[in-house]
Amino acid sequence: MTTDDDSHILRTTSKRLVKGLVIIVGIMIVGxxxxxxxxxxxxxxxxQSSKLKPEVDLSNPPGGVAPPVAAKSEAPAAKPKTDATLTILQGAAVQGSPAFNPDQLTVKKGNTILVDxxxxxxHTVTNGKxxxxxxxxxxxxxxxxxxxxxxxxxTTNVDAGAHPFYCTVHPYMTGTLTVE
Ligand SMILES: [Cu+2]
Structure with a gap:
């Protein structure tokens, strides 16, 4: 016969075991x-962390089947079709980080540009230095x-030429828009 101290399974009395379980369950209920x-x-x-965008677009994984996406309570506004896209990059506010993609953009006069x-x-995209x-x-x-x-x-009213632009909030964010 083994005593409680000898057993590798049960090193306590069942009374104390029940007491311990009651305490654990009690903490879980309170939580x-x-x-x-x-x-x-x-x-x-x-x-805030739940608003960060995942680096990988989970709704469209490369070479995989898209997992079901939970319905969002508020769908973001649909982006309009434009002739070109100018993306303000994540981390652009940090001086020295890439700010715009592309930072040299060429369009035809009259084209529309989605600034995303x-x-x-x-941020802003504002012409000037x-x-x-x-x-x-x-x-x-x-x-x-x-x-x-x-x-x-x-760009209907933008003259042809190379126009430098910057961000009025972070003037070190710069690029050039060339209108042909
Ligand atoms: Cu900015």
């Missing part, structure tokens, strides 16, 4: 009650585009 009472609040105010802010920070440039914003200016949003630039 569940707290989580459920906060559920609506957590749902309406999700943590893929970053989480607000900086705030002190007298022509700043005179040819084209998206004004502030919040993170994850987009605007469409028209």
């Amino acid at each position: 569940t009650v707290i989580a459920l009472s906060q559920w609506e609040h957590m749902h309406s105010v999700p943590p 802010n893929a970053d989480t920070m607000p 900086g705030a002190s440039d007298a022509t700043s914003g005179k040819l084209f200016d998206t004004s502030i585009i919040n993170g994850g949003e987009f605007k469409v630039l028209e």
Whole structure:
């Protein structure tokens, strides 16, 4: 016959075992009650990290079958068809990081450009070399585009030529729009 101390399985009395289980289950119940009472609040105010875009587009994996996508409560506005796309890159606000893709964009006069802010920070695409440039914003200016949003630039009234542009929030973000 083995004593409780000898057993590798049961090193305590069943009475203490039950006591321990009651404590564990009790903690789980308290945790569940707290989580459920906060559920609506957590749902309406999700943590910032849940808004970050995954690096891989899960809805369209390369060479795979798309998994079912949970219905979103608020669908993002559909992006319009434009002649060109100018993407403001994620991390563009960090000085020295690539800001625009492409940063040298060439379009035909009259073309439309989708300016897509893929970053989480607000940015602009404003013609000129900086705030002190007298022509700043005179040819084209998206004004502030919040993170994850987009605007469409028209080039109907933009003269042919190479026009430098920058971001009024982060003037070190620069590029050139060439209109032919
Ligand atoms: Cu910016």
